[in-house]
Amino acid sequence: DTGVSQDPRHKITKRGQNVTFRCxxxxxxxxxxxxxxxxGQGPEFLTYFQNEAQLEKSRLLSDRFSAERxxxxxxxxxxxxxxxxDSAMYLCASSLxxxxxxxxxxxxxxxxxx
Amino acid sequence: xxxxxxxxxxxxxxEEPVHLPCNHSTISGTxxxxxxxxxxxxxxxxxIHGLTSNVNNRMASxxxxxxRKSSTLILHRxxxxxxxxxxxxxxxxxxxxxxxxxxxxxxxxNP
Numbered sequence: 649d650t651g652v653s654q655d656p657r658h659k660i661t662k663r664g665q666n667v668t669f670r671c672x673x674x675x676x677x678x679x680x681x682x683x684x685x686x687x688g689q690g691p692e693f694l695t696y697f698q699n700e701a702q703l704e705k706s707r708l709l710s711d712r713f714s715a716e717r718x719x720x721x722x723x724x725x726x727x728x729x730x731x732x733x734d735s736a737m738y739l740c741a742s743s744l745x746x747x748x749x750x751x752x753x754x755x756x757x758x759x760x761x762x
Numbered sequence: 763x764x765x766x767x768x769x770x771x772x773x774x775x776x777e778e779p780v781h782l783p784c785n786h787s788t789i790s791g792t793x794x795x796x797x798x799x800x801x802x803x804x805x806x807x808x809x810i811h812g813l814t815s816n817v818n819n820r821m822a823s824x825x826x827x828x829x830r831k832s833s834t835l836i837l838h839r840x841x842x843x844x845x846x847x848x849x850x851x852x853x854x855x856x857x858x859x860x861x862x863x864x865x866x867x868x869x870x871x872n873p
Contacts, residue, residue: 753798
């Protein structure tokens with residue numbers, strides 16, 4: 649169990665640029681989640697996948713955000729035309745499906761839009 | 763989503779037990795109670811979870827009230843490394859099986 653890996657750990661980008669983050673879940677986990685966290689707040693749910701299917705998207709996920717999980721393994725989260733309000737920690741988590749399963753979180757990608 | 767209510771902050775002394783309370787009066791029969799903690803600049807870390815019975819693991823104990831409307835996370839001997847934000851979350855079958863975080867309890871551990 650190597651845990652959930654996220655890359656990069658930090659990203660600084662200029663407003664208007666596109667950025668892409670990657671998440672590698674625990675290999676046997678079929679569910680993968682993306683969260684966003686701003687300073688002083690708890691993580692906010694963005695979207696989740698079961699295998700390669702994206703099953704739910706939060707209203708927070710504007711049309712500038714897109715997430716994929718090809719082949720049900722790693723996932724990418726892309727933000728187009730970044731805005732300063734996108735500055736946050738982006739967290740990925742994975743779990744097995746079914747209730748009562750524990751969730752394992754990665755260390756996150758800290759995005760700063762300047 | 764079902765709400766949980768936690769104190770904003772708590773303080774403890776090193777090597778003393780800590781009892782972190784959580785109210786979840788709208789819990790339904792199939793909801794699991796999860797606890798996670800988060801250190802600065804890190805992702806949340808799983809602590810413990812349970813359904814009806816009290817649970818113990820190497821990190822903590824979870825005491826669940828008989829009516830399940832509240833629970834308590836017990837750290838038996840707090841260390842400085844336990845200083846973190848602790849989140850009590852209900853894993854609801856109807857929520858698409860995702861965790862909804864509140865603001866948690868900031869635990870300060872004094873040496």
